[in-house]
Amino acid sequence: MKVLVTIQAVREAVREARKQGRVVGLVPTMGALHQGHLSLVQQACRECSFVIVSIFVNPTQFGPREDFAVYPRSLSADCELLKREQVDVVFAPSVEEMYVPKADTWVEIPSLSRVWEGRFRPGHFRGVCTIVAKLFNIVQPDFAYFGWKDAQQLIIIRKMVEELNYPIVIVGCPTVREKSGLACSSRNVFLSPKERAIAPAIYQSLKIIQDMVKSKGITQAKKLILAARKFLKNYPQIKIQYLAAIELQTLRPVKKVGPGVLIVVAVKLGKVRLIDNLLLT
């Protein structure tokens, strides 16, 4: 496994792989790898004959009051994990390698970027789209892997790829959860033991909605959301930022839920911001 830090070295590695007729898969990450990332990597390794994992904590997707400076970084541990998965290349560039001074070229989907996560994280998806577009142009993969955990990100990237005509298949991989049901997240390390004990309630609130739909046939979004909110009131440490039933393509709230409706939730638990979601089937 090669660990490369320059764009040029990555381009050369991909060119060589292409010469050998290999199918190129990209897994963009910010490092601090957990089981969720590894499931993306494993799927990429099953489907592609040349797998690149990028590790880059992208400053442009963090707000000025967000956790860029303290976001967990663990490059050598990450590389150990990726080696075991038989990844071909780790691309771990510096900020200077990825952004020229005063960089000001942006890729954006305004209509999908100002709601839900975007409302609480202005500029976040502009940063995400821009860095992903850059990685796509550097690696030019056949497949790129993103987790359903960040559902709005996945939907936005899919739309960007469609609308900018990137010849890349975007693969969405299921959220990996701890036994407690808590979605794997690099930010879970910031939770205190007490907060970690409470955190599974987030997913439980989504399961409550799923159960009400499945077993009682309730479809009124208002009623379902209310029940989930009521359940979370049992945990006063959890402050809900949003909890909603939305349409997959447009991200607009629905009045009646059904297959293909996504339940999304974002909370603050102490100082840690956590998100989760559940797709109704």
Place this chain on the structure above:
Amino acid sequence: MKVLVTIQAVREAVREARKQGRVVGLVPTMGALHQGHLSLVQQACRECSFVIVSIFVNPTQFGPREDFAVYPRSLSADCELLKREQVDVVFAPSVEEMYVPKADTWVEIPSLSRVWEGRFRPGHFRGVCTIVAKLFNIVQPDFAYFGWKDAQQLIIIRKMVEELNYPIVIVGCPTVREKSGLACSSRNVFLSPKERAIAPAIYQSLKIIQDMVKSKGITQAKKLILAARKFLKNYPQIKIQYLAAIELQTLRPVKKVGPGVLIVVAVKLGKVRLIDNLLLT
């Protein structure tokens, strides 16, 4: 020469050319081809072994009160001209082929897009960057050709390519002029015979500045611009929108001119908007 109207057909043609080891050049145009376009095509044909010319009047780069509806269109005449140049593929998609309904993914460089042309054409460069990014992703050329006539566009595209890491060389080609000095433009057809007789004054005003620098060593931008403005006052039909000496990279006005400073001008002549520029050497 193939005339293709679908993205898929273009991708297949490029894939075939790549298999043969050909070097791919793209000349993006809006059709209504004149000598300026043909000089781009000729340079592409000299430097590349597979040349694609796109002809697409891109709606997203026209403002609501601009001339999208009446912009000259002459596909069959354009194809005749390109056939003579031994172009390999003409890509002439419909608006529906290029944009999904309610498309909302944009590529933009705010800092360079709101000045000069951008001030008079809000949204113009966002439309340009977006369509060029799309064409780059569809064709994935090695080289792409743009005219110095649209200097701000060329500078913006170069920055976009650098900052989004497109593996494409942007070639800037010199402005082609009529004998009178008037820069070739698809919009020249809108000029009345009287206006056409006056239009060469635009380039003459730039030459006046060049002469003052060359022969008299004057470098004070204010003085030079004033002289050019004074000259254009002889033509009351010409309304100046801007006339300035600017820095190539940043597009910022300079106080002192020197090599690498660009003199840019935009005017309205009757109902026709014309631009021109001159690079000091």
